[in-house]
Amino acid sequence: MIKGFKEFILRGNVIDLAVAVVIGAAFSAIVTVVVAKLINPLIGLVFKAESLDKAMIVTIGSSHFGFGAILGAIINFVAVAAVVYFVFVMPMNHFKQRQAAKAGVSDEPEALPTEQELLIQIRDLLEKQNSR
Template identity: 60%
Template sequence: MITGFKDFILRGNVVDLAVAVVIGAAFAAVVTALVDGFLNPLIAALFGSPDLSQAMTFTVNGAQFSIGLILGAIINFLLVAAAIYFVVVVPMNHLAARRKAGAEPEPEAPAEDVLLLQEIRDLLAERRTL
């Protein structure tokens, strides 16, 4: 039971997922700083409100709808996704391509006549041992 758990934890997928979660959390802090330090003041300059959630709201029968809140969440998601893609995924793909370029190519399958000659050789060698 412990061995199975150890095999599960040491699988590449679990390690990749753990790295993604940690990096995502770190980039979330960067995105929050970007939103609070740059985007919210920009929104305040354009819409007169320092936050998207307060900038685009409307009320219907006493219920308040906040389109700005949804737009803010979408912007945050896109910024985090872009940061992870350009800082983690693209360099890893380049590294994998470099490693693959240095690897030896798969040998081509021998031609049919070569296979036939190998079979004849093996039969002759077998006949000698009898």
């Protein structure tokens, strides 16, 4: 039982996953600061609002619906996704493409054989097998 657990822990996938979670948490702090200190103030200037949480509150009976908070959460999500993509993902993709170009690796897949070529290969293999 202990041997199996030890193999599971040392397999590598668990270690990679643990490292990814730790790096993800640290990376999340960077993205959160960029959004909170740069993107949200810009949004506040556009909407002339301190916080969307206090905007667009609709009261029906004794219930209060905070549509501003929902809109703020959506804008925050889109802002985080945009920051991650444009600041981190896109430059990393360009870096990888440059590295692949330097190494002479092509992104284009090899041309696959046509159906006719595959049928010809199958026919030839069957003929070879039947001649034995």
